[in-house]
Amino acid sequence: MLKVESIHYGIVIDHITQGKGKKIFDKLNLGDVDYPVVLLRNVPSSKYGKKDIIKIENCIDVDMTMLGLIDSNITINIIENEKIINKMKVEIPKEVQGLFRCKNPRCISNTELYANPSFKLVKFNGTAEYVCEYCEELTSYPL
Amino acid sequence: MSLVGKHLIDPGDFTLDELNSVFQLAEKIIKKEEKFSEICKGKILATLFYEPSTRTRLSFESAMLRMGGKVLGFSDANVSSVAKGESIADTIRTISAYADIAVIRHPKEGAPKLASKYSTIPIINGGDGGHQHPTQTLTDLLTIRILKGSLQGLRVAFCGDLKFGRTVHSLITTLSRYPDNKFMLISPRELRLPENIKYSLENYKNIEIIETENLESVIDNIDILYMTRIQRERFFNEADYVRLKDSYILNKDKLKYAKKDMLIMHPLPRVNEISYEVDEDERAVYFKQAEFGVYARMALMALMLGVYKNA
Incomplete structure (x- = not known):
């Protein structure tokens, strides 16, 4: 099993529907940034079978409206000192x-x-x- | 209740009570027009017609002139500043300084809505592409109200181009707000009523709607037959227009099976979808409809300008 280090401060975009991780990665322009970013694809998930995950070692503003449009399954985890301090569920924007x-x-x-x-x-x-x-x-x- | 400060972009902008106030005033004007001949003195209507129109523009002009007001505007976008590339937003901000109320016709759908966001004077949608034509709806409803005595409990059939026919979209949406109306949609498959219009009908899941391609099969059970023209200007492809243009032609033979008190309505202009022989039939009310249109627009502008005080 592939092992990726946990992040210290930043954001984890979790429960991305399998196959949509790359689209979100591109929409957030994460290919152009200079802080650590990881896109994990086809990760085993007890809930969905497989899922994609994006980990971002930085405090950035994510566009929840845009994420909701692409995939309403997503959960956003805000990380501080390697601990989840806030969990947010994305919704299809009204x-x-x-x-x-x-x-x-x-x-x-x-x-x-x-x-x-x-x-x-x-x-x-x-x-x-x-x-x-x-x-x-x-x-x-x-x- | 007041219509001052409101725009009319979509018939849904007015409550049923507000629509009723327009019809009540229109009926008063019909009874004693001379009492209203000065109520818009000193007021100016701007007619901004980015698309050719004869009757809507002239009907608005006639309505304002009959109330003692004045009219300015253009009827060809090619000779206005639009031809120089001016945006609708800039045009309407400027016109707001020249006139007290404006009517806009535009080939692009949603253009009057955009104008209303930048205007400081009331905006009336005079027809936007295949989208909405609310003052035709006021005209149609006034006609039905006067000639049928009610706007509810009617079996209304729409025939022809239901896809691009903006008068149909506005009228069916508004009639669905009155109780117990039932609709028959008669059109070729390619020109059916768009899904978004069906979805927007008030309480649409419970409304009885019959869709058919055959006028003859339903004509014996209709209170109002609303005919429409297949509009050449709405087609991107001339071949499609030619194939569909003669889909429905109403003639004396077909009318043999219709109810004696059915109304035959049409927003005009007609091409050949109603034979000229039908004009003599007392059920044909489309020219009466055009006449009522002037009164509906008089009442609308008088209320939006706030000049009517129990004249």
């Missing part, structure tokens, strides 16, 4: 601004710079369904 575009080519948010794409969650069934604030079209964001 409102999203500027993270993706409306799929309707006739929507004003695809042509006017002033129109920041804004969405509200209306339902989800494997894919989150967001309704555009401007044109009210449903836009799915692949989880």
Whole structure:
């Protein structure tokens, strides 16, 4: 079994659905940082069978909205002195601004710079369904 | 209850009581129009039409002129500052200094909503792409209210382009807010009512909706038949338009099976989806509908501007 050292101060993004770790790693631009970061893939999990984990040896702001969009299974653990001091469960965001575009080519948010794409969650069934604030079209964001 | 300070982007922006206040005032204007001929004196309506329109623009202009107000604006985006690349936000911030109320028609869906965020004057959506056309809905509801006496307990059929037909989207969404209305959706498969509109219907899971491609099969059980044009300008592909444009043509033969008191409505302009012979049928009310549209817009602007004080 691969052994990775625990972190002293930082964040552990745990319970990532197997296969989504790389996407989150890229979305957080962790490939460009100069502090220690580990992406663990296909880690055995009693709950999910297998999971991905990201460990970050630094206190950074993670975008919970973006993480919720990609994978609502995620748990964020805040680590201090190698101990978990806070655990947060990510949720599918009820409102999203500027993270993706409306799929309707006739929507004003695809042509006017002033129109920041804004969405509200209306339902989800494997894919989150967001309704555009401007044109009210449903836009799915692949989880 | 007051409509002062409100925008009308979507019919859902108004409560049923607020909609009712517009219809009540419109009915008063119809009864004694001369009493309202000066109530907008000193007020200016800006008509910002980024897309061609004849009747909506003229209906708004007529409505404001009949109330003693003035009108300015453009009806072709190519000759306005838009052609120079100005954003809607900048245009509306400027127009807010020139007029007291503005109506916007735009080919992009959500454009009036964007304008309302930057405007300091009331904004009325005069139609945005295939999305919404709330003042046509006021017109349609006023027509139904006057000619049917009620806005509830009706079997309403929508026929034609239900996908891009913004008048359909606005009207069905609003009618679903009144109790006991049932809907029949008659369209080719490609032009069905979008899922997001169905989802947005009030209490949509409990509303009776029948979808069919065949007008003849349901025409004997309809209180209101709302015909729409297959709109060439909404298609990206001309071949699709040509294939679908003559899907439904209402003629005397088909009307033989319809109820004697059914209303035939159409937001106009029509192309060939209603034969001219139908115009003589007393159930055909689409020109009456256009007339009521002026009164609905008069009442709307008078209430949004706060100039109506039991005239």
